[in-house]
Amino acid sequence: MTVSNVINDHPHVRPATRQRVLEAMARLDYRVNVAARNLRKGRTGTIGLAVPEVNRPYYGRLAAALITAADRHGLRVSIEQTGARRENELAALSLSRNRLYDGLILATVGMGPADVGSLEVDHPVVILGERIFGGPVDHVAMPNVAAAAAATRHLIERGCRRIALLCGELRDEVDVSSLRHAGYRQALEAAGLPLDPELVLSVPSLTMDAAARRARALAADGPAFDGVFCVTDTVAMGALRGLADAGVRVPGQVKVIGFDNVDESAFLVPSLSTVDPDHDLMAERAVALLVARMGHEGRPAHQEEFVSTFSLVIRESTGR
Amino acid sequence: MTVSNVINDHPHVRPATRQRVLEAMARLDYRVNVAARNLRKGRTGTIGLAVPEVNRPYYGRLAAALITAADRHGLRVSIEQTGARRENELAALSLSRNRLYDGLILATVGMGPADVGSLEVDHPVVILGERIFGGPVDHVAMPNVAAAAAATRHLIERGCRRIALLCGELRDEVDVSSLRHAGYRQALEAAGLPLDPELVLSVPSLTMDAAARRARALAADGPAFDGVFCVTDTVAMGALRGLADAGVRVPGQVKVIGFDNVDESAFLVPSLSTVDPDHDLMAERAVALLVARMGHEGRPAHQEEFVSTFSLVIRESTGR
DNA sequence: TTGTAGGCGTTATCAC
DNA sequence: GTGATAACGCCTACAA
Numbered sequence: 001m002t003v004s005n006v007i008n009d010h011p012h013v014r015p016a017t018r019q020r021v022l023e024a025m026a027r028l029d030y031r032v033n034v035a036a037r038n039l040r041k042g043r044t045g046t047i048g049l050a051v052p053e054v055n056r057p058y059y060g061r062l063a064a065a066l067i068t069a070a071d072r073h074g075l076r077v078s079i080e081q082t083g084a085r086r087e088n089e090l091a092a093l094s095l096s097r098n099r100l101y102d103g104l105i106l107a108t109v110g111m112g113p114a115d116v117g118s119l120e121v122d123h124p125v126v127i128l129g130e131r132i133f134g135g136p137v138d139h140v141a142m143p144n145v146a147a148a149a150a151a152t153r154h155l156i157e158r159g160c161r162r163i164a165l166l167c168g169e170l171r172d173e174v175d176v177s178s179l180r181h182a183g184y185r186q187a188l189e190a191a192g193l194p195l196d197p198e199l200v201l202s203v204p205s206l207t208m209d210a211a212a213r214r215a216r217a218l219a220a221d222g223p224a225f226d227g228v229f230c231v232t233d234t235v236a237m238g239a240l241r242g243l244a245d246a247g248v249r250v251p252g253q254v255k256v257i258g259f260d261n262v263d264e265s266a267f268l269v270p271s272l273s274t275v276d277p278d279h280d281l282m283a284e285r286a287v288a289l290l291v292a293r294m295g296h297e298g299r300p301a302h303q304e305e306f307v308s309t310f311s312l313v314i315r316e317s318t319g320r
Numbered sequence: 321m322t323v324s325n326v327i328n329d330h331p332h333v334r335p336a337t338r339q340r341v342l343e344a345m346a347r348l349d350y351r352v353n354v355a356a357r358n359l360r361k362g363r364t365g366t367i368g369l370a371v372p373e374v375n376r377p378y379y380g381r382l383a384a385a386l387i388t389a390a391d392r393h394g395l396r397v398s399i400e401q402t403g404a405r406r407e408n409e410l411a412a413l414s415l416s417r418n419r420l421y422d423g424l425i426l427a428t429v430g431m432g433p434a435d436v437g438s439l440e441v442d443h444p445v446v447i448l449g450e451r452i453f454g455g456p457v458d459h460v461a462m463p464n465v466a467a468a469a470a471a472t473r474h475l476i477e478r479g480c481r482r483i484a485l486l487c488g489e490l491r492d493e494v495d496v497s498s499l500r501h502a503g504y505r506q507a508l509e510a511a512g513l514p515l516d517p518e519l520v521l522s523v524p525s526l527t528m529d530a531a532a533r534r535a536r537a538l539a540a541d542g543p544a545f546d547g548v549f550c551v552t553d554t555v556a557m558g559a560l561r562g563l564a565d566a567g568v569r570v571p572g573q574v575k576v577i578g579f580d581n582v583d584e585s586a587f588l589v590p591s592l593s594t595v596d597p598d599h600d601l602m603a604e605r606a607v608a609l610l611v612a613r614m615g616h617e618g619r620p621a622h623q624e625e626f627v628s629t630f631s632l633v634i635r636e637s638t639g640r
Numbered sequence: 641t642t643g644t645a646g647g648c649g650t651t652a653t654c655a656c
Numbered sequence: 657g658t659g660a661t662a663a664c665g666c667c668t669a670c671a672a
Contacts (some may be wrong), residue, residue, distance in 0.1 A: 001643055004667060012641055034420040035358040036665035039648050044355060046398060054374050055384035055583070064375035067401050076420075078366060078398040081387050100354040100396075208587045241587040263375070264584055267528045267561040321659050324651055332657055356649030359664050 007032060046076045047290060048101035050092035052084040052109055057234055057262040059107065062128075065283030066105060073291050075102070086110035090118055097123050103290040108132050113174055124293035126286050130176050138289040138304045140282050144176065147275045147310040148183025149190075151257045152229050154273070156191045158318050160227030160255055163188070164199040166214060166239055167231040168206050177202070180231045180259065198223045206231065208238035215242025226254055227318075233258040233265050236272055240317070256317040270316035282308045327352060366396045367610060368421035370412035372404040372429055377554055377582040379427065382448075385603030386425060393611050395422070406430035410438055417443050423610040428452050433494055444613035446606050450496050458609040458624045462597045464496065467630040468503025469510075471577045471595050472549050476511045478638050480547030480575055483508070484519040486534060486559055487551040488526050497522070500551045500579065518543045526551065528558035535562025546574055547638075553578035553585050556592055560637070576637040590636035602628045 005013050006021040013021075024030070038044045049066055051059040067077045078101065082088035089111045096104035103124030108131040111118070116135045119125060125137045130144060155163050165184045167177035181200065188195050201218060203210040211230065215238065218225065230236035236258030240250060248254050250270055258265060261276035285306045325333050326341040333341075344350070358364045369386055371379040387397045398421065402408035409431045416424035423444030428451040431438070436455045439445060445457045450464060475483050485504045487497035501520065508515050521538060523530040531550065535558065538545065550556035556578030560570060568574050570590055578585060581596035605626045 001667080002641085005642085008667085014641060017641075031418045033359070033665050034415075034418050035355060035362075035364060036648090037667080038355040039353070039359045039650090039664090040666045040668085042355075042648075053384050054387065055380045057584075060375045060380040063399075064373050064401065067374065067399060071401070076398055076400070078396055079383075079387060080396070081384065081391075095354075098351045098354050208583070212587060237584065237587050241589060241591075244589045263528070264557065267532060267557050269561060269564040269589055271561075321651075321661095322657085325658085328651085334657060337657075353649050356664090357651080359648090359666090360650045360652090362664075 003030075042099075043102050043294075044100065045074065046078050046101055047287075048080060048092060048096050048104040049077050049107075050080040050082050050089055050104065051107045053081050054079060057264070058232065058260045061260075061262060061279050062107075062283060065279050066287060069280075069283045069287040073287060075287075075291075082107075082110065084109040086112075086115070090115070093118060093121065093125065096125065097121055103294050105286050105290060112172060124290050126290045126293075128282070128286055130179055131174055133174065133305070134303075136303065138293065138306075140286045140289070140306045141308070142277045142282070143307050143310050144179035145183040145186065147259065147277065148180035148229070148231075149187040150183075150310070150312055151259065151275050152184045152187035153191070154312055154314070154318060155227040155229060155255055155257060156187065156193065158227075158251075158255055161193060162196070162199065162223070162225045163193075163227040163229060164201055164218065164225045165229050165231070166201050166203065166211055166235050169202045169204065170200075176206075177231050180229075184229055196223065199225060203235070206235055208234055208241065211235040211238025212242035212245070213238075215239040216245050219243055219246030219248050228254060228256045230256065230258045233260040233262045233272060233274055236274070236317075237264070237268065240268060240270070240272070250317055251319045255319075258317075261313055265313075266315065268317075270319070273315045273318040274313050275310050276313050277310045278308050282306075362419075363422050363614075364420065365394065366398050366421055367607075368400060368412060368416050368424040369397050369427075370400040370402050370409055370424065371427045373401050374399060377584070378552065378580045381580075381582060381599050382427075382603060385599050386607060389600075389603045389607040393607060395607075395611075402427075402430065404429040406432075406435070410435070413438060413441065413445065416445065417441055423614050425606050425610060432492060444610050446610045446613075448602070448606055450499055451494055453494065453625070454623075456623065458613065458626075460602050460606045460609070460626045460628070462602070463627050463630050464499035465503040465506065467579065467595045467597065468500035468549070468551075469507040470503075470630070470632055471579065471593075472504045472507035473511070474593070474632055474634070474638060475547040475549060475575055475577060476507065476513065478547075478571075478575055481513060482516070482519065482543070482545045483513075483547040483549060484521055484538065484545045485549050485551070486521050486523065486531055486555050489522045489524065490520075496526075497551050500549075504549055516543065519545060523555070526555055528554055528561065531555040531558025532562035532565070533558075535559040536565050539563055539566030539568045548574060548576045550576065550578045553580040553582045553592060553594055556594070556637075557584070557588065560588060560590070560592070570637055571639045575639075581633050585633075586635065588637075590639070593635045593638040594633050595630050596633050597630045598628050602626075 070077050080092045107128045119135045127139045203214050258274040261274045265272035390397045400412045427448045439455045447459045523534050578594040581594045585592035
C-alpha cells in the first residue's frame with residue numbers, strides 16, 4: 001500500500017519511507033501493471049478512434065489532431081481502420097462497449113441513418129461526419145452546405161458561369177457529396193445561374209484516380225465548363241491531373257476549388273484554392289465532448305451538435 | 321466458469337447449457353470486461369506504434385499498413401505521436417514496459433545511436449528506421465544507400481550531369497539524409513561525375529515549405545544544375561513547387577526524383593519519379609518480428625535486421 | 641504515517 | 657459436463 005501511495009504521489013508518506021520505496025523500485029526494476037490498474041479503476045485511459053484509413057489525407061490530418069487533443073486530456077488513442085465499411089464501424093462500437101476504451105470517436109462513413117439504433121449505448125460515443133444527424137449521441141460535423149456554397153460562390157465571383165461539380169454518388173442526402181451538392185445548388189440558384197445536370201459528375205469513389213479519369217473524359221467530350229468544385233482536395237488533385245492530361249489550363253481556361261485544405265494543396269502546381277474546415281477545432285471539440293460524457297454514467301439527456309467553422313483559402317487554381 | 325467456457329468456445333459444454341448461457345447473456349446485455357481479461361491473461365492484445373505524426377505522408381502510409389498487418393494477427397494498434405522528439409520516443413518505450421502494450425513498434429527519429437542502451441528491455445520491441453543499427457532489438461529498415469544510388473543513377477542515365485541533392489542536415493551518418501547522401505555520392509563516383517559540395521543542399525526540416533524555399537533560391541542564384549534527387553517525396557513536392565515559382569521547367573530543364581512513393585506522387589503535375597520501398601512488406605515484417613518476440617519471454621538471443629526491397633517508379637519528372 | 645482487508649472480472653486448475 | 661476456488665496486481669476504505 002505504501003508503494004501505491006508513493007507511486008501516486010499521495011501525501012502522508014514520510015520522505016524517508018518514500019526514499020526507501022523508490023530505491024526498492026529501482027533495484028527491482030518495478031513497473032506498475034496498467035492492466036491491473038485499469039481493472040481496479042474501471043477506466044483504461046484510452047479512447048478508440050474509428051476512421052476509414054489513417055492514410056487518407058483528410059482522416060490522417062484529423063487523426064493527428066485528435067491524438068494531440070486527447071493527449072492534452074491524458075488519454076491515449078487506439079485506432080481502428082474501418083475501410084469505410086459499415087460492419088467494421090459497428091465492430092468498433094462493440095469493442096468500446098466491452099470497456100476496451102473509455103469512449104469512442106467514430107467517423108461514420110459506411111453507417112447511415114438507418115443505423116441510429118446501434119448508437120443507443122450506455123457508453124461515451126461521439127460521431128464525426130455527415131451520415132448521422134440527430135442521433136442519440138454527440139456529433140461533430142463540418143459546415144458542409146454553407147462551405148460548399150461559399151466555394152461555389154467564389155468560382156462565380158471569379159467569372160465562372162458553367163461550373164461542374166465533381167462528387168461521389170448522390171444517394172441519400174446525408175453523405176459528403178450530397179450535402180456539398182446542396183451547397184453548390186444553393187450558390188448557383190442565388191446567383192441566378194442555371195443548374196445543368198450534365199455538369200454534376202459522380203465518380204464511384206472519392207479517389208485521385210477516379211477523379212482524374214472523370215476530368216479527362218469531361219475535357220475530352222463533355223459539355224463546356226469553366227469551373228469545377230471538387231468535394232474534397234483528394235478529388236481536386238485528381239481533377240488537376242486529369243485536366244493537365246487533357247491540355248486544359250488551370251486557372252486560365254478552367255478554375256478549380258477543393259475542400260479540406262490538406263497540407264499538400266498549398267504546394268501543388270497550380271496551388272489549390274480550397275475550404276479550410278478547421279480540423280484542429282473539430283478535433284478539440286470532439287475530444288472535449290467525449291471527455292465530458294466520460295464523467296457521468298448512462299445515456300446523455302441532451303445531445304450536442306457541433307458544426308465547425310470554415311474559411312476559404314484562395315490560391316492559384318482560382319486565380320484570374 | 322461455464323459462462324467463460326461458452327464465451328471462449330471451449331468444448332465440453334452441453335448444447336443445452338450453452339443455449340441457456342447465451343440467452344442469459346442476451347437478456348442481461350452482458351459484455352466481457354477486457355481489462356479483467358487482460359489482467360488475468362497478462363496480455364492486452366494491443367501493440368503500440370510510436371511515430372512522429374500520423375499526418376506525415378510517409379508515416380501515415382506506414383501506420384495504415386501496420387494497422388492492417390496487426391489486424392491480421394488479431395492485434396489492435398495504439399498510436400503515440402512523438403513529434404520526432406527523443407524524449408517522447410523514450411516515453412513510448414516506458415509505456416510499453418508498463419505492460420500497456422504487448423509490444424512496441426518504434427520509429428526512431430529523435431533517438432540516436434547513443435540511446436541504444438534504452439532498448440535493453442525485457443519486452444518486445446521492433447525498431448523502424450535508420451537511426452539505430454545493431455541495437456539489442458529487431459530492426460526493419462529501408463535500403464537507403466542502394467535505393468538512393470539507384471535513383472541518382474537513373475538521373476545520370478537520363479542525361480543529368482550536375483545533380484543536386486536536397487536533404488536535411490547531415491549530422492551523424494545514421495539518419496535518412498546521411499544514408500541517402502551516401503548513395504548519391506556512390507552513384508556519382510561510379511559514373512565518374514565530380515561531387516560538387518555546392519550541389520548538396522541541406523534544409524533545416526524535411527518539409528514542403530523548406531524545400532520550396534531552397535529550390536527557389538537555388539534556381540535564382542545557385543550553381544547550375546540539371547537534376548535533383550530529393551530525399552523524400554515531401555521534399556520533392558516542395559522542390560517541384562519552388563522550381564515552378566522560379567520558372568524552371570521539369571523535366572525539360574531539370575529532372576526531379578523523390579523517395580517514398582507516397583500516393584500523391586503519381587498525380588502531381590508533372591508526376592513524380594520516385595523510389596518505392598515497399599511499405600506493405602516493411603509493415604508485414606515489422607509486425608511478424610514483434611509477434612515472434614511476443615511468443616517468448618526475455619531478451620532475444622539474436623536480433624534480426626530486415627532491409628526491405630525497393631523499386632524505381634519512373635514518371636514524368638524524369639522524362640525526356 | 642503505515643499496513644490490512646477486500647474486491648474489480650476473468651480464467652486455469654481441479655474436484656465433483 | 658459443471659462449477660468452486662484462487663489468483664492476476666492494483667487501489668479504496670479503514671484500522672492500527
